[in-house]
Amino acid sequence: MSAPAPSAPASHLSLGDAVSVIIGIVVGAGIYETAPFILSCVASPAEAMLVWALGGALSVVGALCYAELATTYPD
Numbered sequence: 001m002s003a004p005a006p007s008a009p010a011s012h013l014s015l016g017d018a019v020s021v022i023i024g025i026v027v028g029a030g031i032y033e034t035a036p037f038i039l040s041c042v043a044s045p046a047e048a049m050l051v052w053a054l055g056g057a058l059s060v061v062g063a064l065c066y067a068e069l070a071t072t073y074p075d
Contacts, residue, residue, distance in 0.1 A: 022063045
């Protein structure tokens, strides 16, 4: 009797996998190096928080774009 053929791993990402990828992209882009430079260009802590929130919103949009591409090209 022959051994069963090995099956290919499942090709899907869980929510945790997707979140890890996005966090890796953001951190890998140099968030620790660019934050002091960006925050030195604003006049108040309120403006710094606004810039930070805007950056977060843009990151979410980027994550949604990656998710859309992943569903469009599943292979």
